[in-house]
Amino acid sequence: MNQELLRKHLLRLQDAIQGNVVSQQMNSRKEDLSSLAEITQADAIYRIDKVSEEFVLEWFRETWPRECPVELIMEGIEDGTTVFPEGTPPENLQYTCIIDPIDGTRCIMDDKRSAWVLTGIAPRENGQAPTLRDIEVVAMTELPPTKQRLADQLTGIRGRGKDGIQITRRNLDNGKVAPIKLQPSRARDLLHGHGIVAKFFPEAKTLLTQFEEALIDRLYGLGETSYPRVFDDQYPSTGGQFYELLAGRDRMVLDLRPLAFRKTGNERCLGAHPYDICTALLLEETGCPIMGMDGGPLDAPLDTTSPVGFMAYANEDLRNTIHPEVMELVEKFLL
Numbered sequence: 407m408n409q410e411l412l413r414k415h416l417l418r419l420q421d422a423i424q425g426n427v428v429s430q431q432m433n434s435r436k437e438d439l440s441s442l443a444e445i446t447q448a449d450a451i452y453r454i455d456k457v458s459e460e461f462v463l464e465w466f467r468e469t470w471p472r473e474c475p476v477e478l479i480m481e482g483i484e485d486g487t488t489v490f491p492e493g494t495p496p497e498n499l500q501y502t503c504i505i506d507p508i509d510g511t512r513c514i515m516d517d518k519r520s521a522w523v524l525t526g527i528a529p530r531e532n533g534q535a536p537t538l539r540d541i542e543v544v545a546m547t548e549l550p551p552t553k554q555r556l557a558d559q560l561t562g563i564r565g566r567g568k569d570g571i572q573i574t575r576r577n578l579d580n581g582k583v584a585p586i587k588l589q590p591s592r593a594r595d596l597l598h599g600h601g602i603v604a605k606f607f608p609e610a611k612t613l614l615t616q617f618e619e620a621l622i623d624r625l626y627g628l629g630e631t632s633y634p635r636v637f638d639d640q641y642p643s644t645g646g647q648f649y650e651l652l653a654g655r656d657r658m659v660l661d662l663r664p665l666a667f668r669k670t671g672n673e674r675c676l677g678a679h680p681y682d683i684c685t686a687l688l689l690e691e692t693g694c695p696i697m698g699m700d701g702g703p704l705d706a707p708l709d710t711t712s713p714v715g716f717m718a719y720a721n722e723d724l725r726n727t728i729h730p731e732v733m734e735l736v737e738k739f740l741l
Contacts, residue, residue: 407474407500409563412527412543413572416503417561419465420523420547423507424557426461427514427521427549428578430454454515456482458507466490477530479504479681479708486710502536503527504708506681510643514549520557521549522645526684528708538706544685546645555579558586560652562688570691590694591654591720595727596636597626600650601658606642609675610666617662617739624731644682648718651694657720658728664713665699665740677713680706689718695725701733 407415441453459482466478467490475494479487479502489499503525508514510521526544528536542564548557555578563570575586593599603621605614618638622628626635639656641647650656663677686704689696696718698704706714717732719725 407471409543412501413545413561413563415470416525416527416543416545417547417559418469419462419505420525420545420559422465422469423458423461423523424547424549424576427454427458427508430457431514431517431552452511452515455508455511459483462505462507463488467492474501475499476501476503476527479710480507481681481710497533499530499533501527501529502708504541504681504684506645506684508549509645509682510549510641512642513646514551517551517553519551519641519643520554520646521643522649523547523549524645524681524685526687536708538680538683538686538704538708541684541687544687546649546685546688548649550578558649560588560649560685560688562685562691564687564691567691568693571688588653590652590692591657591724593657593720594723595625596622596657596724598635598637600637600639600656602639602641602647602656602660604640604647604659604661604663605666606640607675609672610663610670613666613670613739614662617666617735620735620739621728621731624735625728644678645685648685648689651689651718651720652692654720657724659716659718660732661715662699662717662736662740664715665736667713669740673713678715679710680708680712680714681710683714683716684708686716693721695719695722695729697729699736701729 470490472491475498477489477499506524508521509524513519514521524546526541528540545561547559550557557576560573573586574583576583603618605611622636647659667673667675699715
C-alpha cells in the first residue's frame, strides 16, 4: 500500500474516533465517562478510554483492508497487540500500527482541554518488529472539550518535509473542513515565551522543578525582574505538547520524567509511552528538533509499556543555544 493510501486510512480511522468521542461527550454523563474501568501495567484506564478502545478494535475488524495484514498495538488489548485480519501469522504481517485513541484522557474526561488521537504506521521488513524510527505515516486529530466546536487534524509522511504535512480544521457543528497553516516559533530564546519541563504529577516534581530553575537561572537569571521571563504550561498530553510546538505556542518541551523517576526511586510512576510519541515525525518533518533523553535520535520500541522521554525545540537556533545547557544539567540533576 502506498503512503498516500496509508494516510487516507489513518485519517478515516481518526475521523471515526473523533465522531465516537464527540458522541460520547454529548450523550453520556461526565461521571460515567470518568469512572475507572481498570488498572493496567501502563496506566489507569477510564471508561471513556475503554469505549474508544473497543470502537477501534471494531473499526479494524470491519474497515481495515484485508489485503494489507496489520499488527495493531494499543492499550486495552491483551499483551498490547493483536492482528487484522485476525489469525494472520506474524510472517505475513505487512504493517505495524500503533495508536493512542485518547492521549490526554484526564483533559477530556473533565472537559478541561483538548485530548488527541495519535496514530503511526510502519512497514514490517523481513518479519522484524519496527521501532519508532520506522514509522512512515502519522496522523493526530483533536478531541476538543464540549464548548469548543473547531478541531484540528495533522498528518505527515516521513522524508517529504513540509510538503508531506497536511493540516486541516473541522467545524464540528456543520462538518466543514478547511486547510490551515501552523508555524513553529522562530524565536531564538525563551524570553517572554513558554518553555516547558513536564512535571504533571507529585512524584519527582521537586527534582524536576530544581532542574527547571537551574536551567532558567543559567540562561537568563532568576529573581532579577518583577515579571516572569519564561512561562510554564503543564499540558498532560504528549500529542498536545507536540501541537503547541507546531502551532508556535511553546518554544521548548522537555519530558524527562523517566530519568527523574529512576533518580527518586519512583520508576513505577506514569511517564510517556511509545504510543504517546508516535507522531514525533511531524516535528522532525516541520523542522522542530526532537531528541531522546540522551540527546541522540529519538527512538523506542513500538509497545504499550516502555517508558520514554524527549527533548524538543521549536527551531534549530533554540536547540543550538539551549540544548548544551540542558544536557549539562541532566547529568547534574537526573543521572
